[in-house]
Each structure stands twice: as C-alpha cells, then as structure tokens.
Amino acid sequence: MRLRIDIVTLFPEAIRPYVDAALLGRAQKKGLVFIKIHNLRSFSQDRYRTVDDYPFGGGPGMVLKPEPLVRAVRFISEYTQSIPLVIVTSPQGELFTQHMAWELAQEKHLVILCGRYQGIDERVITLTNAREISIGDYVLSGGELPALVITEAVVRLIPGALGDEESLRYDSFSEYPFGPPQYTRPRVFCGLAVPEILLSGDHARIEKWRREKALEKARRMRPDLFLNSRCEKKEGVV
Numbered sequence: 001m002r003l004r005i006d007i008v009t010l011f012p013e014a015i016r017p018y019v020d021a022a023l024l025g026r027a028q029k030k031g032l033v034f035i036k037i038h039n040l041r042s043f044s045q046d047r048y049r050t051v052d053d054y055p056f057g058g059g060p061g062m063v064l065k066p067e068p069l070v071r072a073v074r075f076i077s078e079y080t081q082s083i084p085l086v087i088v089t090s091p092q093g094e095l096f097t098q099h100m101a102w103e104l105a106q107e108k109h110l111v112i113l114c115g116r117y118q119g120i121d122e123r124v125i126t127l128t129n130a131r132e133i134s135i136g137d138y139v140l141s142g143g144e145l146p147a148l149v150i151t152e153a154v155v156r157l158i159p160g161a162l163g164d165e166e167s168l169r170y171d172s173f174s175e176y177p178f179g180p181p182q183y184t185r186p187r188v189f190c191g192l193a194v195p196e197i198l199l200s201g202d203h204a205r206i207e208k209w210r211r212e213k214a215l216e217k218a219r220r221m222r223p224d225l226f227l228n229s230r231c232e233k234k235e236g237v238v
C-alpha cells in the first residue's frame, strides 16, 4: 500500500460513494491507496454522541468539540502505528494547489478532518499538529467536498493510479500552467474544424503549437499564475 487516507466526518454517506467509484475506486482495488471513512460521532463518549457545542463568547451556530476530533486522530494513529499528517479542512487554511498535491502524494498516511457548522475548535489544530488547508476562497457547509478534492488530486499522482501516466504531463499546473487545448472526432462540428496542425502528424510542430496555445490561454485567463510560472523562464519571456 503506497498511501493510507483516513477521513473523519459527520457524513460518511456523503463521501463513501465517491471514493468507491472511478479513479479512487480503481486505485483502492489496485492496492495503491487504502481509504477509510470514520464517523466522527463514534468518537464521542457521552450518551447522546454529542459532537458540537455553543461557541464561547457567543455568536450564531455551533462549533465541533475538540474531544471527539482529537480522540479520532489518536485512535487512528495508535491503530495504524503511524504518525500521520493531519489535515484540517478550512476556508482559512493554505490554498490547495497542484504543487501541494505533489507534496502530499509523498506522504504515507494522511488523516483529513472535515469541519461543519461554524468550524472546529481551534485547539484541535495545535493538538494534532495539523496542516490547515483551504480548497478556495469561498465557504462550503462542510469539509466533505474539500476532503474529496484533496484525496482525488493526491491519489491520481500515485504511480499506477492513472491509466496513462503520460497524461500527467498534459495536465494544467504541471510542465506548463495550463494543459493544451484538446479536440476529438468529428473533424468538423457545427461548422468548427479541428486545427489543421493536429492532423499533420508532425509531432514536433504539434508539441510546439500545443505549448504556445496553452501559454496564450494562461496569459489570458490567469496572468497571476503566468507571472510566477517556471515556463516563463523556460520560454525566455521574462
């Protein structure tokens, strides 16, 4: 097993179908990754299985209590005899990027904690030495989608997870900020023809064209990326 991922959530049923399907399902069957989903409620020790409470200082909503979350991390760590990298999903975390996905893909064991309501008690981050990660500057109702986003972005980088490893080269945020524009059959669709060069069979020219088109689009859509990207230097643009 190359990687183990434990996801702690109040809504296992929202996560399970996705991790058992498509790429994540195949990667598990191939034995590349083991994904275990835990119900946060099972780490609560009171008779009502309480996991949330009112925020100190007042304010609306509820906060996830620290005990069940910390207990979950300790249990997983003891059970697996490993020191996992703990991730707390949060809109206030470091922005998740492809570069971070590559970093996380080097780990052996990740534990992802899904928040809900007003978020989790801040002490959990300190006590579990967690890395707080955001999937973007917007607010979702829970950490389940962020956990799935992180899981899929990381697992597809494990050698053997993709049908064709070569396709990683053509991904955006990889060799170049964007992947190239792609076309498939039919050659003409609704009056729009596939660029002639792609039908030429001249691989060197196709590669050059693809690179140029990808850079052109990146400049237009994401100048922020383009300024910092390595390809700018490679292309001698800056």
Ligand code: SAM
Pocket: 088, 089, 090, 091, 092, 113, 114, 115, 116, 117, 118, 119, 120, 133, 134, 135, 136, 137, 138, 139, 140, 141, 142, 143, 144, 146
């Ligand atoms: N009160 C929090 C704030 O303003 O920062 C937002 C809490 S949000 C409604 C509930 C949970 O959803 C969070 O604890 C986190 O786990 C998850 N979440 C929401 N947006 C997220 C994002 N952009 N990235 C990662 N996790 C997010």
